[in-house]
Amino acid sequence: MTDHPILWSFRRCPYAMRARLAILVAGVTVEIREILLRDKPAEFLATSPSGTVPCLRTADSVYDESLDIMVWALQQRDPKGLMNMPDDGWALIKANDGPFKAALDHTKYIARYPNLNLETERENASMHLRTLDRQLAGQSFLYGDTMTIADLAILPFIRQFAHIDRTWFDAQSWTNLRAYLDRFLASDLFARVMEKRKTWAVGDDPTYFA
Template sequence: MCNHPIFWSFRRCPYAMRARLAVLGAGLKVELREIVLRDKPQAFLNTSPSATVPALRLGDKVLDESLDIMVWALKQRDPQRLLDMPDEGWQLIARNDGPFKAALDHTKYAVRYPDLDPRAERAKAAAVLDDLNARLQGKPALFGARDTIADLAVLPFLRQFAHIDRAWFAAQPWPGLHAYLNRFMASDAFARIMPKYAPWRPGAAPLWFGG
């Protein structure tokens, strides 16, 4: 049994991205194992009950939800005080993970949902983003001058939504939201979680992340 955390990830998955952000913010060191979703290794399937990324093995314990991984990491170390936020932050995360993510998927993968109107679904997502833009007026983060776990949890999904139709997103009257996303994508943290790695294979040398 390995005595260090093993972090299964997929580079572009927003759930995996936010978990990597938290591990990085905590300054923890994990063994990163990048996978290809269409060719999941058996060692990963043996780890993740849901067969989804991210998954974190801690000895004989597995964390299989991205938010659980984020909270675990930041409870180990939280030098940026990311867990220090109003209770409303957890409500924003729940809205992001529920109604917003559903509308995002219905927009991005409209062909999978022929009974739904993608324009109506995009409007549902836009209503959430209208609120976030209003919250960001005059400040760089959701709750003021610094990021919290809510920002880390929401930003990868905002990025995913913006990439569905970049021209449409850029044309929306969301100056606070545009600045918020641009700051994130220009950040050192974003650069550090997004390098491309070869997919993990049995016997491969460990690839360390964070620390």
């Protein structure tokens, strides 16, 4: 074990992305280990009960769910007050992680689901996005003009859905949502969490992220 918690991550995974976002905003230093999902190292599999990223190992605990990692980071430090969120925000995250993510996956990987209809699944995802668009009317973030943990938890999945077919996404009437996503994609915060790192291997010098 190093002097810092170890975060196993995969750059493009939206779950890992939101964990890195919270860690970065909190300003907590972790050792980051980038892996390939098609070639998971034994050291990672020995740490993660689920075998999925992200996974955080601290001196005395293992956090195997991205939202748990976000909360852990913001309990260490929360300089921007991201945890100051209405209770409804947790329900919104739950809807994102449940019905919306299922419809997103069905849309993105429709060939894996021959019994499902692409347009139906895309509409199921779009219902959630239209709700977010209405909530964003007249404000910069989901709960006003200050970012909360809900924004960091949800934005990576909006990005993933938009990138399935960005031309189609941009043609929809959710102008508030599109502006919200574009501000995020243009931010220094997004650029920092998406920096490319070499794949971790046994014997590598530690790489730190904060």
